[in-house]
Amino acid sequence: MSNFVDYVKIHCKSGHGGAGSTHLRREKYIPKGGPDGGDGGRGGHVIMKGNAHEWTLLPLRYTRHIKAERGQNGAKNQLTGAYGDDIYIEVPIGTIAKNEEGEVVGEIMEDGQEIILMEGGKGGKGNEHFKSSTNQTPRFAQPGMDGQEGYIVFELKILxxxxxxxxxxxxxxxxxxxxxxxxxxxxxxxxxxxxxxxxxxxxxxxxxxxxxxxxxxxxxxxxxxxxxxxxxxxxxxxxxxxxxxxxxxxxxxxxxxxxxxxxxxxxxxxxxxxxxxxxxxxxxxxxxxxxxxxxxxxxxxxxxxxxxxxxxxxxxxxxxxxxxxxx
The missing domain is CATH 3.40.50.300 (P-loop containing nucleotide triphosphate hydrolases)
Known part of the structure; x- marks a missing residue:
């Protein structure tokens, strides 16, 4: 049991949201096409997942940083950007996650249980959302929201x-x-x-x-x-x-x-x-x-x-x- 590891601290970062698009429709037979910029995609979450086949936190021992993927930007034709890939941290049953203030943010009690530790940033809205009677061709869109960032402490308590x-x-x-x-x-x-x-x-x-x-x-x-x-x-x-x-x-x-x-x-x-x-x-x-x-x-x-x-x-x-x- 010399490889028993019951305490790990990892710097985690969820993905930023993608920016909304400011595209204006330009087609041959539609000279005054309106805004058709799509929304940005959500950034990837950082997720803790229970794995009954793991007995210690050893696989995470040398993991210093974990970063989820950012969401992709929106595109023309009201296309929403792809969501960033979530990143999963597999831990044994009985693992508790705490934030930098020492507050418990999640506890794994069963195999396959998933807990979002850090949510990915929301994607920004594209310019098609901002069309109005007074502004037919808005040339602005929302930027994506930032993801979350900080240290997470994982503690394993024997069951x-x-x-x-x-x-x-x-x-x-x-x-x-x-x-x-x-x-x-x-x-x-x-x-x-x-x-x-x-x-x-x-x-x-x-x-x-x-x-x-x-x-x-x-x-x-x-x-x-x-x-x-x-x-x-x-x-x-x-x-x-x-x-x-x-x-x-x-x-x-x-x-x-x-x-x-x-x-x-x-x-x-x-x-x-x-x-x-x-x-x-x-x-x-x-x-x-x-x-x-x-x-x-x-x-x-x-x-x-x-x-x-x-x-x-x-x-x-x-x-x-x-x-x-x-x-």
Missing amino acids: ADVGLVGFPNAGKSTLLSSVSAAKPKIANYAFTTLTPNLGIVDYRNYKSFVMADIPGIIEGAAEGKGLGHRFLRHIERNSILLFLIPADSESHFQEFKILENELKEYNPELLDKDFIVSISKSDLLDDELRKEISKEFPENKKPLFFSGVTGEGLMELKDAIWKQLHG
Whole structure:
């Protein structure tokens, strides 16, 4: 997943509208032909389009400028100029586009969905529109309107049923590789996972759900420390959250509260999501230690114990997740 790209900024420009024509009709047997200048064509739009076959914004990574075609000018015989070709920016489902002020201008929710990010300029009216009883042969027409121009920021937020939340080395990557075919890189250093990993988890009777391993959280992430907002953006799009506290943590409940507070600082609505608390690496614990850890947590937040290495407790964890998703 080293090629995962979730943030791209592109300078976009829609097409200018074509100018209207000022043509006056001149034919052999019609010495005083009137105005017959056609309208200019509309400039091309800049359009964002959903593509279910794209998983990252990588194809756009090295795109700095995108420019739609201008509309053609009007012509004689009331011929309207051709529209400029629209330009399409294909993005994965879950992509949000923002303008330079940070305002959301569109969000792709399904395959094939199209959102106009910048409209092409309107074509100018030809002189035939301006004919009147007092001006039989107007020698003017409208110029085409300018297109729009500016930077658009594309952000991809992972769409998953379950988002894993935990400090670095909490065992998220191990869990994901244990319950799905995903093969995240796993190593023993602070930010094991630098980019989100997705895995499809098989469940009973051929059912399945999608689990996302989000980059590890550190205290202060809500202020942008470490990977900060990059991973918090992804958590917003998960249906439920699975908190992972490693068995070898010094204070399991305190670690949970820190994680919970980081989410609250970033976006209080995240705490409205359903969540499950779990203790990873539980193969390190005996029954007595498990009881002690459970006592730290209030009744409505009792943790589930599992080991991604031995597989112990994984089915119970899947059952709990499924119940939360479909209960």
